[in-house]
Amino acid sequence: MSTIVQLQSITKVYGIGDIIVNALAGVDLTVNAGEYCSIMGASGSGKSTMMNIIGCLDRPTAGRYYLDGIEVDTLPDNELARIRNQKLGFVFQQFHLLSQLTAWENVMLPMIYAGVPVQERRDRAREALVRVGLEQRLQNKPTQLSGGQQQRVAIARAIVNRPVVLLADEPTGALDSTTTEEILDIFGELNASGMTVVMVTHEADVARRTRRVIWFKDGQVLESNLSPKDVALVSAG
Template sequence: MITIKKLTKVYQNGQFQVEALRSVNLTVEAKEFVSIMGPSGSGKSTMMNIIGCLDRSTSGEYYLDEVSISSLKDDALADIRNKKIGFVFQSFNLLPKLTALENVELPMVYAGIGAKERKDRAMDALKKVGLEERVYHKPNELSGGQRQRVAIARALVNEPSILLADEPTGNLDSRSGEEIMGIFQDLNQEGATIVMVTHEPEIAAYTKRIVTFRDGEIISDELVENPLSTRRNFL
């Protein structure tokens, strides 16, 4: 699903060059649930941005679903973000003036899907994360956990190849955080491929594989033998 070979990212910071990623190799297969860990400045966020097609590598190769991403233009990258990637951010990143339903419809608006189908699919996605009662609420009328569930519904609605989560529990209390991890586990169970950046080992323990970055390189890549299980079913 994801194949990364000798990927390097160099930032020009004034007269200094900062190597955020140094010749990284990484493969993620379909239906994996991977967490990317590491201290700040380790390159994990840069990795995330490149996988998410928000940023380009300086050199090296990146294939997503066998498509080479490195050479694509802005519009093609936008198209990939729209159709193949679902983002879940630490700060939710919902548009405050839109209702939950309209927020979930947004990726489909950019995909050019008609209004009727958009609404139906957004309703289904919100139902899936347990928010069917809250579809007409604006983000500021929802709790943190609920906002993150809207964001997950939005990430899923275009049926992407991969779900990218950047510290998805970072702004949540531990109970809501656990809920969100439960949702991720259920989605993974149903076949979703998930890559999640976190710096909390307790959160990474819910995933099946942990990749650790330090100074722009992968220092460990281990399977989790017994992923932590949430007590309840969330979906």
């Protein structure tokens, strides 16, 4: 079983004037290929900062981060952009689709930055949309799609470059309970077919669908391998 995400004593310090905030205070964490884990914790516990660092949108103040065997904490901005493009897939709470593009074009976007040839781009984007059940909506603009459909387009966009890990930041936060189930089914299917998924959530019901829960508190990992059925226990205590 290969290691996808390996974090070694990661710290992140934000300095706002005289006030210094230790967003992460020495985090050690490993995520292996094929895992389906959720990151939980109270707001301010550092889980969003963690997500940004795993997603290479932010750099740690100290510590080492290996993504798929590459040490990424020292890479320059351009290299990080390439890593995000090639190795990471993002799903956001607010979907973040480009309104002037169709569903199909939105999914093609990461491949444009990857330099994939046009025909291959179109084929792969269609495949990804088929995988999330949107083959009928290729030519629709985001405004013509429901919230759940938009999030499925976003998932298709996240997986189209075949990332080593799919990062989801509160992916169901803007959806009703029925749609939430549909989206989580898709994540489940993707994981079943071998995709590593890391999801930040504050909903116990969502975390329960994953197979491993990482619990953050005060910028540190409180529990790194919690069973989903114990979530209620931790949140109570």
